[in-house]
Amino acid sequence: MRRDKSTESVEDLLSRFRKRDMTALARAISLVEDRTPEATALLEKLFPSTGRALKIGVTGPPGVGKSTLVGGLVSRLRKHGPTVGVIAVDPTSSFSGGALLGDRIRMGEVATSDGVFVRSMASRGSLGGLSSATHEAAEVMDAYGLEWIFLETVGVGQLELDVADSADLTLVVLMPDSGDSVQAMKAGLMEIGDIFVVNKADRQGAELMVDEISMVFEITVKEEIDRPPVLKTAAMTGEGVGYLLGMIRQMADELQTSGELAKRRKVRIANQVSSIVEREMLKDIWKNRDLKSRVRHVTNEIFGRRTTPYAAARRIVEDLDRRAGHSGGSK
Amino acid sequence: MRRDKSTESVEDLLSRFRKRDMTALARAISLVEDRTPEATALLEKLFPSTGRALKIGVTGPPGVGKSTLVGGLVSRLRKHGPTVGVIAVDPTSSFSGGALLGDRIRMGEVATSDGVFVRSMASRGSLGGLSSATHEAAEVMDAYGLEWIFLETVGVGQLELDVADSADLTLVVLMPDSGDSVQAMKAGLMEIGDIFVVNKADRQGAELMVDEISMVFEITVKEEIDRPPVLKTAAMTGEGVGYLLGMIRQMADELQTSGELAKRRKVRIANQVSSIVEREMLKDIWKNRDLKSRVRHVTNEIFGRRTTPYAAARRIVEDLDRRAGHSGGSK
Numbered sequence: 075m076r077r078d079k080s081t082e083s084v085e086d087l088l089s090r091f092r093k094r095d096m097t098a099l100a101r102a103i104s105l106v107e108d109r110t111p112e113a114t115a116l117l118e119k120l121f122p123s124t125g126r127a128l129k130i131g132v133t134g135p136p137g138v139g140k141s142t143l144v145g146g147l148v149s150r151l152r153k154h155g156p157t158v159g160v161i162a163v164d165p166t167s168s169f170s171g172g173a174l175l176g177d178r179i180r181m182g183e184v185a186t187s188d189g190v191f192v193r194s195m196a197s198r199g200s201l202g203g204l205s206s207a208t209h210e211a212a213e214v215m216d217a218y219g220l221e222w223i224f225l226e227t228v229g230v231g232q233l234e235l236d237v238a239d240s241a242d243l244t245l246v247v248l249m250p251d252s253g254d255s256v257q258a259m260k261a262g263l264m265e266i267g268d269i270f271v272v273n274k275a276d277r278q279g280a281e282l283m284v285d286e287i288s289m290v291f292e293i294t295v296k297e298e299i300d301r302p303p304v305l306k307t308a309a310m311t312g313e314g315v316g317y318l319l320g321m322i323r324q325m326a327d328e329l330q331t332s333g334e335l336a337k338r339r340k341v342r343i344a345n346q347v348s349s350i351v352e353r354e355m356l357k358d359i360w361k362n363r364d365l366k367s368r369v370r371h372v373t374n375e376i377f378g379r380r381t382t383p384y385a386a387a388r389r390i391v392e393d394l395d396r397r398a399g400h401s402g403g404s405k
Numbered sequence: 406m407r408r409d410k411s412t413e414s415v416e417d418l419l420s421r422f423r424k425r426d427m428t429a430l431a432r433a434i435s436l437v438e439d440r441t442p443e444a445t446a447l448l449e450k451l452f453p454s455t456g457r458a459l460k461i462g463v464t465g466p467p468g469v470g471k472s473t474l475v476g477g478l479v480s481r482l483r484k485h486g487p488t489v490g491v492i493a494v495d496p497t498s499s500f501s502g503g504a505l506l507g508d509r510i511r512m513g514e515v516a517t518s519d520g521v522f523v524r525s526m527a528s529r530g531s532l533g534g535l536s537s538a539t540h541e542a543a544e545v546m547d548a549y550g551l552e553w554i555f556l557e558t559v560g561v562g563q564l565e566l567d568v569a570d571s572a573d574l575t576l577v578v579l580m581p582d583s584g585d586s587v588q589a590m591k592a593g594l595m596e597i598g599d600i601f602v603v604n605k606a607d608r609q610g611a612e613l614m615v616d617e618i619s620m621v622f623e624i625t626v627k628e629e630i631d632r633p634p635v636l637k638t639a640a641m642t643g644e645g646v647g648y649l650l651g652m653i654r655q656m657a658d659e660l661q662t663s664g665e666l667a668k669r670r671k672v673r674i675a676n677q678v679s680s681i682v683e684r685e686m687l688k689d690i691w692k693n694r695d696l697k698s699r700v701r702h703v704t705n706e707i708f709g710r711r712t713t714p715y716a717a718a719r720r721i722v723e724d725l726d727r728r729a730g731h732s733g734g735s736k
Contacts (some may be wrong), residue, residue: 121713137492170563189432343714344704350718351700353688358726359686369682373675377667382452383674384445395689 084112088119099218103193106210120217127216128326131241132226138249139273143309145225150319157189159215159223163208205236212240242335243268243325250279265300275306415443419450430549434524437541448541451548458547462572463557469580470604474640475555481650489521490546490554494539507710536567543571573666574599574656581610598633606637
């Protein structure tokens with residue numbers, strides 16, 4: 075289960091990867107997750123093969139049955155042919171992973187079947203790191219040739235929104251009688267959902283909740299055609315799952331035809347380039363030895379309350395800017 | 406309960422704040438939490454009055470009774486005189502805030518008493534933003550004159566570690582028979598704890614867990630004097646809470662005398678200055694219009710798979726560096 079510690083070169087790994095060796099896929103994702111220097115080389119080599127998979131974000135509060143729903147979608151999909159990847163992102167699992175583990179066990183039946191690759195990603199560093207790693211793991215699966223990729227996140231605010239940024243279309247999954255719809259609105263999920271699913275629809279209050287959500291969109295979204303569909307499913311029994319899959323297919327086609335899919339993907343690329351630029355610029359900035367000693371110096375002044383962190387930082391930035399203007403640059 | 410939307414100036418707010426008006430404290434924290442431009446001005450004005458409070462991080466998995474324990478510590482502290490602030494950080498509460506709400510109700514008795522100020526902070530943006538806001542809210546409480554400040558976080562990986570960075574000393578709270586000690590080790594909590602507390606010690610397995618944790622430190626920490634104490638409490642009945650408070654006082658004194666407290670606070674200041682410098686540098690970088698149009702341009706190339714995000718970003722950074730070397734600077 076855990077990562078292969080072999081010292082295989084990126085070239086050897088790539089050659090296995092291109093022969094569609096599943097252990098190479100697993101290892102490539104591990105490299106990405108560990109943020110090794112090889113990971114960047116690998117992603118660069120794989121990039122030309124990406125852009126073919128349909129990426130579906132699945133998000134919502136804990137306990138609504140996201141994993142069971144994904145399991146149902148995956149097993150139905152496989153009957154029609156497409157290969158599938160599932161990335162389950164759980165930022166809390168480094169600590170209290172119980173819930174996710176339970177979900178994985180329920181998903182077991184599809185995890186092992188042919189043409190399906192399931193991977194859990196847990197937080198091992200910053201949460202920002204986790205969302206980049208998720209994005210990159212999806213890229214790796216895409217390059218491998220998996221045709222549909224589900225990105226499933228457990229509800230922790232910002233991370234979900236970040237992961238949704240990696241998806242072509244996003245399902246927001248809620249359940250009846252939980253106050254979920256109000257919470258989802260507060261958490262900004264109403265804005266990111268392309269399709270809303272009320273799961274556990276065999277419970278009381280499902281119809282009411284569908285009405286509630288629909289009403290919100292009737293009020294907030296002017297054009298009827300722009301309002302996201304709100305569906306009911308009962309993932310445990312399979313009720314409504316086939317219909318949901320049809321809806322996803324239809325929406326994916328529409329996004330493609332209207333040019334919206336290309337637009338979304340371009341936004342994603344622009345964001346990715348911007349964050350690589352930022353990361354590299356910051357690396358360059360800290361190569362400046364003078365900057366480090368300046369920070370040490372002002373730290374003592376600030377500790378003695380002779381200046382403030384804000385004033386000191388501003389002075390440092392101004393000096394850096396001025397110096398960049400005269401000579402030397404930021405290296 | 407929710408924020409005051411008045412248009413009071415920073416100066417007026419400060420004048421109320423200095424008269425020790427508690428509604429001014431509440432509003433100051435709201436400004437910080439909302440990351441308004443006034444917040445920076447305010448923090449700058451307040452900074453000279455900071456550095457006096459003792460900040461205690463309280464962290465551990467959900468459900469171990471952190472809030473009850475903090476409640477017990479606070480009510481005992483108040484009998485001895487010091488004023489107290491409590492910041493309860495819950496990154497998940499924008500979504501599934503149930504647990505925290507329950508905790509707050511249990512803490513109700515201390516929340517309203519004199520000389521105690523309790524504040525919940527939920528994620529409303531990035532998690533990085535939440536940990537900065539927590540740090541800054543603690544600064545505001547410190548400037549207000551609260552003498553002890555508890556920073557309580559619910560277990561979500563990196564955030565806890567970040568919040569511990571804002572504290573002078575950190576309690577790690579676990580409970581018996583939960584597999585918590587293993588999880589805590591994995592999550593990196595063993596490294597950040599100054600005192601380990603096995604709460605719910607009236608349950609079976611408490612002694613065993615104390616032994617387990619102690620053994621880990623016997624193996625991993627060479628000098629006996631450097632090993633963190635491991636205590637038992639039963640916060641619901643109050644058992645062991647007085648002893649824990651004594652231990653916190655003693656350790657705070659030792660940290661002060663040995664110079665370790667000053668060292669920790671300097672590290673914190675250096676980190677804060679570094680992150681303000683980074684934020685400001687990035688702001689300057691994006692003021693460059695040419696950079697934005699470069700990103701737009703490469704986005705189309707990347708979308709067409711004519712280059713990769715990594716290669717394109719690197720070219721942009723190199724060009725920026727080169728230009729900074731010749732003329733102009735990053736503005």
